Amino acid sequence: MIDFDKxxxxxxEKGRLSIMTLLASRGSWNFQDMKDQxxxxxxxxxxxxxxxxxxxxxxxxxxxxxxxxxxxxxxxSGKKEFNKYLKILEQIVNQKEK
Amino acid sequence: MIDFDKxxxxxxEKGRLSIMTLLASRGSWNFQDMKDQxxxxxxxxxxxxxxxxxxxxxxxxxxxxxxxxxxxxxxxSGKKEFNKYLKILEQIVNQKEK
DNA sequence: ATTAAAACTTTGTAATACAAAGTAAATTAA
DNA sequence: TTAATTTACTTTGTATTACAAAGTTTTAAT
Numbered sequence: 001m002i003d004f005d006k007x008x009x010x011x012x013e014k015g016r017l018s019i020m021t022l023l024a025s026r027g028s029w030n031f032q033d034m035k036d037q038x039x040x041x042x043x044x045x046x047x048x049x050x051x052x053x054x055x056x057x058x059x060x061x062x063x064x065x066x067x068x069x070x071x072x073x074x075x076x077s078g079k080k081e082f083n084k085y086l087k088i089l090e091q092i093v094n095q096k097e098k
Numbered sequence: 099m100i101d102f103d104k105x106x107x108x109x110x111e112k113g114r115l116s117i118m119t120l121l122a123s124r125g126s127w128n129f130q131d132m133k134d135q136x137x138x139x140x141x142x143x144x145x146x147x148x149x150x151x152x153x154x155x156x157x158x159x160x161x162x163x164x165x166x167x168x169x170x171x172x173x174x175s176g177k178k179e180f181n182k183y184l185k186i187l188e189q190i191v192n193q194k195e196k
Numbered sequence: 197a198t199t200a201a202a203a204c205t206t207t208g209t210a211a212t213a214c215a216a217a218g219t220a221a222a223t224t225a226a
Numbered sequence: 227t228t229a230a231t232t233t234a235c236t237t238t239g240t241a242t243t244a245c246a247a248a249g250t251t252t253t254a255a256t
Contacts, residue, residue: 004116004136014110015213018102021190031234037099044214046235051212068222068233089187092119113244129203142245144204166202166253 002091010055011085015040015048020074020082023058028073030063057081100189108153109183113138113146118172118180121156126171128161155179 011020018038022029029037035045049072052058057078063069074082109118116136120127127135133143147170150156155176161167172180 001135002116002119004112004119007112007115009112012110012112013213014102014105014107017105017190018100021100021102021193025193032232038102041215042233042235043216043237047213062234066223070234086191089191092115093184093187093191095119095123111244130201139246140202140204141206141247145244160203164254168203 002088002095004088006084007088008081008085010051010057011082013048015044016052019045019048019052020057020078020085023072023074024079024082028061028071030069030071032069034072052078100186100193102186104182105186106179106183108149108155109180111146113142114150117143117146117150118155118176118183121170121172122177122180126159126169128167128169130167132170150176 011017015038019034022034022037031045031049034040035042038045040048049058049060053060055078056075058072058074060070060072063071109115113136117132120132120135129143129147132138133140136143138146147156147158151158153176154173156170156172159169159171161169
């Protein structure tokens with residue numbers, strides 16, 4: 001049986017799931033690009049980024065070339081937990097075949 | 099790009115996702131068996147079942163043999179929407195490979 | 197008649213997603 | 227040099243909702 005209790009609530013929420021998926025697909029994303037890509041409001045995006053950072057799943061680095069830009073990237077813990085999460089998704093997707 | 103907006107919020111919530119996955123794995127489940135399997139409280143389970151029923155994703159049938167038992171099963175709309183949802187999960191799971 | 201079980205309802209709390217508007221610091225345009 | 231703009235926030239407020247606990251109703255065993 002799939003253990004639904006193990007679904008990480010922080011990752012599972014729609015907004016944060018999209019952030020985690022973006023960050024997993026590419027090394028790093030800056031605030032503006034994520035905002036455009038995900039069409040979230042500033043306040044909502046930054047709040048989700050903060051929850052993920054508080055969970056230790058991502059970090060940021062300010063880039064000083066030209067305009068101020070903040071880059072976000074997954075920590076190794078973030079990658080690990082996201083992979084765990086993906087394994088549960090896989091089980092859900094594949095369960096019919098069993 | 100994965101369209102996260104298309105994630106059905108009714109299905110996506112942890113509790114309801116587990117219900118939908120159960121029902122998709124087998125024709126029907128009664129209230130007690132779901133409760134045991136998912137370890138939810140009566141109130142929580144029935145509330146989620148009601149939301150899913152209000153969305154038209156499942157239905158129930160009272161069984162009259164012996165003790166009263168209520169069986170729950172997916173509607174065709176429920177199956178369809180769940181399959182749509184699974185396709186997005188697949189995209190998330192597979193995106194790294196692209 | 198009493199007990200017990202199934203399937204609810206009600207009530208209350210705590211969490212949280214989200215938008216909108218405001219702020220501060222840095223950068224560019226005038 | 228001053229004004230306008232942009233980035234990355236914070237603050238505030240609303241509305242939704244997950245969840246547990248306890249109570250209710252109906253039916254069926256004993």
